[in-house]
Amino acid sequence: xxxxxxxxxxxxxxxxxxxxxxxxxxxxxxxxxxxxxxxxxxxxxxxxxxxxxxxxxxxxxxxxxxxxxxxxxxxxxxxxxxxxxxxxxxxxxxxxxxxxxxxxxxxxxxxxxxxxxxxxxxxxxxxxxxxxxxxxxxxxxxxxxxxxxxxxxxxxxxxxxxxxx
Numbered sequence: 667x668x669x670x671x672x673x674x675x676x677x678x679x680x681x682x683x684x685x686x687x688x689x690x691x692x693x694x695x696x697x698x699x700x701x702x703x704x705x706x707x708x709x710x711x712x713x714x715x716x717x718x719x720x721x722x723x724x725x726x727x728x729x730x731x732x733x734x735x736x737x738x739x740x741x742x743x744x745x746x747x748x749x750x751x752x753x754x755x756x757x758x759x760x761x762x763x764x765x766x767x768x769x770x771x772x773x774x775x776x777x778x779x780x781x782x783x784x785x786x787x788x789x790x791x792x793x794x795x796x797x798x799x800x801x802x803x804x805x806x807x808x809x810x811x812x813x814x815x816x817x818x819x820x821x822x823x824x825x826x827x828x829x830x831x
Contacts (some may be wrong), residue, residue, distance in 0.1 A: 696717055724764050736782065743772070771788075773786065
């Protein structure tokens, strides 16, 4: 009898996991600047506005070294394009930065006047991706129907598990 209850519990857990699976996030690799890469004459502010950055994602900065580099700085240094004395300067030409936690990050190129000429990136990192918006039903009965459909799927899976036993 205990194994029958265990099997029902496993199937119930699986049904719930499937019901909420679309909400789970997968880390994304963002190629900074898309096909242009990390370069001059590109609007990184506009680029970042089209992206959603989540903890666990990775930024990839591709550029020609030594023509460019990458420095991660704080907000005030970003605004003034000032490279702190203790800043780590990345120069591989394909630098990968993992976004390990929610918050803000600021980057720029410290070669010559590149930062002052717009080669800088500011992003906001979310802890988790917000849920995908569902289309709003046009009438109150539609809202009930959407919720009922989700519940019905979970109950059906549980009923199938019980019938199998």
